[in-house]
Amino acid sequence: xxFNLVTxxxxxxxxxxxxxxxxxxxxAIVMFxxxxxxxxxxxxxxxxxxxxxxxxxxxxxxxxxLVIWVSPDSQKVMxxxxxxxxxxxxxxxxxxxFSYVFLERRDVGLWPKILAxxxxxxxxxxxxxxxxxxxxxxxSCEATQGPLIYYFYLLEVLLSLTLLTYLLRKMIKTEExxxxxxxxxxxxxxxxxxxxxxTNIVASLTENWHILQYGLFGSPIFVAFLAxxxxxYGAFNVKLMGVQALVVGLVLLIGSQFFFLKDxxxxxxxxxxxxLAIGFGIMLIHxxxxxxxRKEELQALTQExxxxxxxxxxxxxxxxxxxxxxxxxxxxxxxxxxxYISLILEGSYGKVVPTMQDVLNKVYVVNNRxxxxxxxxxxxxxxxxxxxxxxxxxxxxxxxxxxxxxMFSIMARTKGLALxxxxxxxxxxxxxxxxxxxREVISNLIDNAIxxxxxxxxxxxxxxxxxxxxxxVKDTGIGIDSxxxxxxxxxxxxxxETMKLDVSGTGLGLxxxxxxxxxxxxxxxxxxxxxxxxxxxxxxxxVKQQKLAQK
Amino acid sequence: MTRIFWKNGGGYNFLKNTMDNRTKIVFAVFLLSVxxxxxxxxxxxxLDREYPIFAEVPCDPVAEVCxxxxxxxxxxxxxxxxxxxxSYYKKVExxxxxxxLCDPNDETCVVTSCATDEVExxxxxxxxxxxEVECSSPEDFQTIVEESNSEESVETEEESELSxxxxxxxxxxxxx
Numbered sequence: 001x002x003f004n005l006v007t008x009x010x011x012x013x014x015x016x017x018x019x020x021x022x023x024x025x026x027x028a029i030v031m032f033x034x035x036x037x038x039x040x041x042x043x044x045x046x047x048x049x050x051x052x053x054x055x056x057x058x059x060x061x062x063x064x065x066l067v068i069w070v071s072p073d074s075q076k077v078m079x080x081x082x083x084x085x086x087x088x089x090x091x092x093x094x095x096x097x098f099s100y101v102f103l104e105r106r107d108v109g110l111w112p113k114i115l116a117x118x119x120x121x122x123x124x125x126x127x128x129x130x131x132x133x134x135x136x137x138x139x140s141c142e143a144t145q146g147p148l149i150y151y152f153y154l155l156e157v158l159l160s161l162t163l164l165t166y167l168l169r170k171m172i173k174t175e176e177x178x179x180x181x182x183x184x185x186x187x188x189x190x191x192x193x194x195x196x197x198x199t200n201i202v203a204s205l206t207e208n209w210h211i212l213q214y215g216l217f218g219s220p221i222f223v224a225f226l227a228x229x230x231x232x233y234g235a236f237n238v239k240l241m242g243v244q245a246l247v248v249g250l251v252l253l254i255g256s257q258f259f260f261l262k263d264x265x266x267x268x269x270x271x272x273x274x275x276l277a278i279g280f281g282i283m284l285i286h287x288x289x290x291x292x293x294r295k296e297e298l299q300a301l302t303q304e305x306x307x308x309x310x311x312x313x314x315x316x317x318x319x320x321x322x323x324x325x326x327x328x329x330x331x332x333x334x335x336x337x338x339x340y341i342s343l344i345l346e347g348s349y350g351k352v353v354p355t356m357q358d359v360l361n362k363v364y365v366v367n368n369r370x371x372x373x374x375x376x377x378x379x380x381x382x383x384x385x386x387x388x389x390x391x392x393x394x395x396x397x398x399x400x401x402x403x404x405x406x407m408f409s410i411m412a413r414t415k416g417l418a419l420x421x422x423x424x425x426x427x428x429x430x431x432x433x434x435x436x437x438x439r440e441v442i443s444n445l446i447d448n449a450i451x452x453x454x455x456x457x458x459x460x461x462x463x464x465x466x467x468x469x470x471x472x473v474k475d476t477g478i479g480i481d482s483x484x485x486x487x488x489x490x491x492x493x494x495x496x497e498t499m500k501l502d503v504s505g506t507g508l509g510l511x512x513x514x515x516x517x518x519x520x521x522x523x524x525x526x527x528x529x530x531x532x533x534x535x536x537x538x539x540x541x542x543v544k545q546q547k548l549a550q551k
Numbered sequence: 552m553t554r555i556f557w558k559n560g561g562g563y564n565f566l567k568n569t570m571d572n573r574t575k576i577v578f579a580v581f582l583l584s585v586x587x588x589x590x591x592x593x594x595x596x597x598l599d600r601e602y603p604i605f606a607e608v609p610c611d612p613v614a615e616v617c618x619x620x621x622x623x624x625x626x627x628x629x630x631x632x633x634x635x636x637x638s639y640y641k642k643v644e645x646x647x648x649x650x651x652l653c654d655p656n657d658e659t660c661v662v663t664s665c666a667t668d669e670v671e672x673x674x675x676x677x678x679x680x681x682x683e684v685e686c687s688s689p690e691d692f693q694t695i696v697e698e699s700n701s702e703e704s705v706e707t708e709e710e711s712e713l714s715x716x717x718x719x720x721x722x723x724x725x726x727x
Contacts, residue, residue, distance in 0.1 A: 004652040005606045005662060046570060053578075074604060074647060078596045083589060090585075107570075113577040124584045128591040135603035136647070144605070 005074075005138055012072035012141035020069055021259045023216040028062035030249035031055045031219055034226065037245055047101045051226075054094035058219070061087040065212060074136040081143040082133050085152045086123045092159040092197060093120075099163060099189055103170055103182055122151055145204075153201060160197050164190065188225025195219070243288045247281035316384070324381035327374045334371045341367065376508035380491065383515045390437065390519060394430040397469060397541075398423050400439055401462050408446045417453055419446075422461035428469055429543055433520050438541075441513040441524070445473040445537045448509065453477030456534070467543045468522075474536040480528040488526060489514045517541070600648035603671060608655045608662055610641040610676070612687035617641055618677040619685040639687055642675040 003010040035055030042048035064080035064087065071077055093116050100108055126132055131146045167186040174182045199215025202208075254274045258267070341364045344352060352360065382388040405421040412419035442460075449458040456476030463470050480488065492507045510524070517524040522541040528534065570578070595601045610617035622629035622636035629636045643663050649672060653660035665672035677686035 003654045003656070005604055005608075005650045005655055006600065006647050006652060010656075049570065074602075075596045075600065078602055079592055082592045082596070086585070086588070107574065110573050110577075113574060117577060117581060120581070120584070124588050127588050128595055133602070135605055135644070138604060138606040 007073045007075060009072050009074060009138050009141060011138055012077075014141070016070055017210060017213060018259055020066070020213045022253075022256045023213045024062050024066050026249060026252040026256050027216045027219045028059045029252055030245060032059045033248060034245045046107055047098060050094055050098040050101060054091055054098055057087045057090040057094065061091060062216070069209075072141070074138070077141070078133060078136055078143055082127055085132075085149070086120070086127060088197070088200060089120065089123065089152065089155055089159070092156060092163070092193075095189060095193065096159060096163045096166070099167065099185070102185060119155060122148070142207075142209075149204065153204070156197050156201055160193055163193060184225050188222040191225075192219055192222035240285070240289055240292055244285055247277075247285060250277055251281060320381045320384045323377050324385070327378040327381065331371070331374045331378070334367060334374060337367050338364065338371065373508070376512055379512040379515075380508060383512065388515075388519070390434040392432050392434055395433050395435045395438075396430055397428055397433075397438070397471070398462055400435060401442060401460055401471065404439065404443050404446055405460050407443075408450060411447075412450050412458060415450060415453075416455065417450060418457035419450070420457055420459040422459065422463075424463050426464075428462065428464055431469060431541060431543065433541065434516075437516040438520070438539075441516050441539065442471060442473070444509040444513055445539075449473050449475035449477060449535075449537075453534075464543075469541045469543060471539040471541070472536055474534065476534040478535075479531045479533040480526060480535050481531055482528070485526050485528065489524065600646065602647050603644055604647045604650060606643045606645075606650075606655070606662070607640040608643050610639045610687075612639040613689055613692040615641060615687075616676045616679065616689065617687040619687050641677070643673070644675070645669070645672045 002008065032055050035052040038048045039052035061084060064084045067080045068077050068084070097108065097116075126148050129146075132148045134144045134146045136143055167189060171179070171183055171186050195215045196219060199211045203211040203215075251274065254270065254277050257270050341360055343349060345357065345360055345364065379388070402421060402423065405419055409419050446458065446460060453475045454477065458473065458475045461472045461474070463472075489510050490507075491511045514524045517539055520541055522539060525538050525540070527536045527538065607618070612619075617639035618641065620638045620640060622638075641663070645662075645665070646669075649666070649669055650662060651660060653662075655662050663674045665674070677684055679686045679688070
């Protein structure tokens with residue numbers, strides 16, 4: 001071999017420690033791949049940018065260190081040696097910056113960045129000078145270092161202490177729910193820092209460069225912590241990439257053992273291990289890929305549902321608001337119309353001819369129906385916005401029911417129906433209820449019963465059953481199909497039978513009634529043997545009222 | 552511009568943060584400086600070879616005062632013979648660009664002759680006054696050489712006598 005003293009120095013051919021390749025090559029590749037994956041998937045994330053920045057300079061450092069170890073060319077050794085400390089300080093600075101942004105979730109200000117540039121300024125100015133490297137010693141195949149190395153030591157120690165202090169403070173001060181993530185990250189960084197920077201300083205001071213090859217083993221630990229964060233917390237949104245990088249790293253780690261295998265048995269064993277690692281790695285990636293896909297689909301669906309639900313709620317609130325405003329505006333003229341027609345019918349404006357009276361009666365009835373509709377709409381609006389006012393008071397229920405039956409008796413008689421009432425022989429206990437609301441509910445039930453019964457009777461009964469009072473409105477009317485009974489109490493829902501008989505209903509009364517009864521701690525149900533077999537609406541109220549609405 | 556967004560309710564939510572222009576400028580200045588420095592050292596070390604090399608080159612202990620190196624049994628491959636396990640060297644410091652690219656072990660490769668206008672070229676021989684290093688002594692080597700030469704000449708005379716006797720004996724045999 002043609003040796004010389006510049007480009008092919010004989011002394012530079014010495015036994016390279018096998019561990020050197022093992023510690024450098026896979027570490028640099030894994031770190032770089034993870035950094036690159038993270039960066040490509042999250043270009044907008046500052047932390048992803050910083051991580052890539054850090055691993056890029058770390059990889060440069062590793063490449064440089066490897067060249068310094070193996071190259072017999074003084075030019076190459078001097079070139080990389082002159083830059084390697086700058087790379088190392090950059091790794092330390094970017095680790096500090098990355099840690100801050102990752103943990104604080106915010107960028108640092110401008111001044112710390114300018115300070116960092118200022119701290120690096122001596123390197124930029126002095127690296128090409130004799131203050132950095134004074135020459136190349138062919139005997140040891142090493143560069144001889146100038147006084148700039150002391151500034152490097154100072155800076156590395158300062159940066160390491162700053163990072164260490166920051167991470168320890170952060171671990172102590174972080175809230176319990178976030179602590180695990182912070183602790184994992186911090187331990188990863190501290191391992192990286194102590195092993196990488198620490199061994200570099202010790203090696204440089206003692207000139208025992210063999211220590212360096214052990215220092216890099218802290219980097220995979222940092223990568224492992226980072227990978228765990230990626231998988232566990234979904235940081236950087238590269239779960240799959242993280243697993244892929246881990247598998248690639250594992251394969252590289254095992255594969256790199258081929259560099260220093262001496263016997264056939266070891267070669268065979270490592271080959272089998274490598275094949276198994278590749279096989280299981282592919283299975284793992286495939287499985288994680290499927291799981292992530294499912295999870296992402298589920299998350300997307302959940303997100304869509306949540307958004308749709310929010311939108312529906314918003315629309316519902318807007319609708320209720322509109323109904324409330326519209327109903328208020330409608331009720332006022334209806335009340336005026338009803339008042340004036342009553343006055344006309346009573347003859348306050350002179351005698352009304354019979355033909356006109358008939359017309360006015362119809363107007364009065366229709367107006368009342370419209371008034372009821374508006375009232376129902378207003379009630380719904382109040383129920384849905386939670387603005388219903390209940391005035392609970394100790395009330396005897398029987399007179400309320402009797403009064404209603406009396407009120408509807410003329411209407412029933414007109415239709416040729418018998419309206420019956422069954423009251424208990426023994427007086428019921430007083431109930432704490434809003435009499436107007438319960439009156440409205442029972443009134444609505446009797447009105448419906450008369451409306452949807454062609455012949456027969458309507459029976460209103462009140463009875464006490466243990467600690468409950470039961471009001472039943474039973475008719476011999478059109479009945480209810482069993483499939484419709486559940487939906488009857490929903491808004492704007494009417495049974496198919498009622499729609500055939502009377503088209504004027506709105507399907508709001510039962511919804512309002514159910515809400516009023518439930519606000520009293522009771523329930524409103526319906527029983528029917530089927531179409532044409534009548535129906536029985538049952539109000540069950542507790543004797544000891546819980547005053548739920550008031551609560 | 553910095554903005555935080557929450558990807559989902561349960562998992563870890565990461566800061567989405569694009570670099571502001573001032574940060575971009577800081578990074579650009581840094582990367583530009585690194586590139587400039589890299590180019591500068593590339594030029595210095597690869598193109599100009601503008602750096603000193605400290606080398607230890609073979610030395611003739613008969614003619615010069617050389618540094619002496621004894622083979623280290625722990626790190627070197629030694630033969631056990633004192634003469635073979637001892638080597639002599641002198642130190643040379645020159646700019647890399649000035650070193651001829653030839654094998655210093657080759658006798659025709661002269662790496663120690665500094666040109667008249669060459670700066671930073673120095674050949675350092677061993678200084679016996681420096682107690683920390685072992686130096687060879689040309690005088691001792693001269694004596695050894697002379698002694699070995701005289702021994703060699705005696706051996707040569709004896710050998711020639713023996714050979715003349717042998718020749719005369721062989722001639723006698725032939726005549727007979």
